[in-house]
Amino acid sequence: MIIEEAPFLKSAIDSIVSLVEEGVFEITEEGIKFKAMDPSQISMISFSMEKKSFESFEIDENRAIGLDITQFSNVLSRGKKGEKAELSLEDGRMVIKFLGDKKSKTFKIPLLELSSGMQKEPPITYTNHVKINADAFKESLKDAKLISSHVKLSINPDDFIVEVKGESGHLKDEFHKDSAEVIEIKTSSKEGARATFPLQYLEDIVKASLSSTEITIFLETDKPLKISYELSGAKIVYYLAPRIEND
Numbered sequence: 001m002i003i004e005e006a007p008f009l010k011s012a013i014d015s016i017v018s019l020v021e022e023g024v025f026e027i028t029e030e031g032i033k034f035k036a037m038d039p040s041q042i043s044m045i046s047f048s049m050e051k052k053s054f055e056s057f058e059i060d061e062n063r064a065i066g067l068d069i070t071q072f073s074n075v076l077s078r079g080k081k082g083e084k085a086e087l088s089l090e091d092g093r094m095v096i097k098f099l100g101d102k103k104s105k106t107f108k109i110p111l112l113e114l115s116s117g118m119q120k121e122p123p124i125t126y127t128n129h130v131k132i133n134a135d136a137f138k139e140s141l142k143d144a145k146l147i148s149s150h151v152k153l154s155i156n157p158d159d160f161i162v163e164v165k166g167e168s169g170h171l172k173d174e175f176h177k178d179s180a181e182v183i184e185i186k187t188s189s190k191e192g193a194r195a196t197f198p199l200q201y202l203e204d205i206v207k208a209s210l211s212s213t214e215i216t217i218f219l220e221t222d223k224p225l226k227i228s229y230e231l232s233g234a235k236i237v238y239y240l241a242p243r244i245e246n247d
Contacts, residue, residue: 001087002056006079006098008232012049015208015236017073019045019201024114027063035119043201046121046237053233055084066114067094075107122239126218126226127188130160134206134213134229136181137162140173141203147171150243151199155219156192160185164199183214193219195242205238 003009016023016034023036031054034047051057075096079085084099093108140162144151148166155161160182162173177185187193209215209229218226225240 001054001058002099003053003085003087004055005081006076006083006085007081009085010073010076010079011208011210012047012232012234013069013073013076015231015234016045016047017069018204018207019043019238021070022066022068022112022114024064024066027059027065029059029062031057035121037119038201042198042241043205044119044121044239046119046239047234049234063089065089065094066112068109068112071109072096075109078105078107121237122224122226124220124223124226126220128155128186128193128220129216129218130155130175130185131183131214131216132160132175133181133183134209134215135211136175137215137217138203138206138209141199141206143171143173144199145203149199150196151202152194152196153217153219153225154192154194155185155187155217157185157187157190160217193221195219195222195225197225197240197242201240205240208236 019038020036023034026033029051031048031050035045037044076085079098080100082100086097086099088095090108092111094111096107098105141151144162144164147164147169152163154163158177160175164171175182205227206215208231210231213229213231215227215229222242222244224242226237228237
């Protein structure tokens with residue numbers, strides 16, 4: 001498998017390492033998939049890179065390989081712009097070769113013996129969502145962090161709202177459907193949906209997104225949040241359990 005630009009693979013894998021330190025990648029003729037819960041069982045990531053995202057993608061058979069994703073990400077950070085990244089397997093190790101102009105550099109990292117059972121995504125039908133600029137949402141979360149460790153997200157036909165209440169104050173950040181930051185708002189009713197989530201997990205989920213990334217936030221009242229975006233040829237979907245509050 002060869003990626004044309006090594007930093008692209010690094011940025012894609014960083015979307016996983018922000019939540020999970022190790023796990024199993026499934027490699028098939030269609031591409032690469034990864035699904036895992038974080039250690040606290042509060043959040044889940046579903047990651048995929050299709051075959052077309054690679055310059056070259058050839059495998060002899062379907063494989064499930066366990067990796068220390070933090071180590072994998074650290075090795076990928078050694079790839080430079082203009083260098084290709086070639087991935088292969090050899091004697092129980094992942095071989096990562098960086099190919100530059102008349103030079104190459106090869107790392108070998110051990111595979112891990114991990115359970116290969118893929119997690120199932122929550123069977124929820126989402127009828128409310130907002131598509132928003134990544135930087136706008138990240139800035140809103142930074143504001144919220146000044147007030148509390150949990151944030152309430154709300155969607156109605158006209159607005160997407162980030163709201164925080166705590167001992168140190170109150171923040172209400174409202175994005176109107178016609179604002180420059182919002183690409184789209186869709187709801188199934190006038191009431192829309194709302195739920196409260198741990199702020200640190202939301203920050204980890206959007207950490208890997210680029211400033212130009214469009215993030216889609218799917219929201220149902222007091223049900224797991226779904227956030228999706230694309231990054232460097234990868235499709236990433238996150239789920240995050242809500243904090244149930246009694247109004």
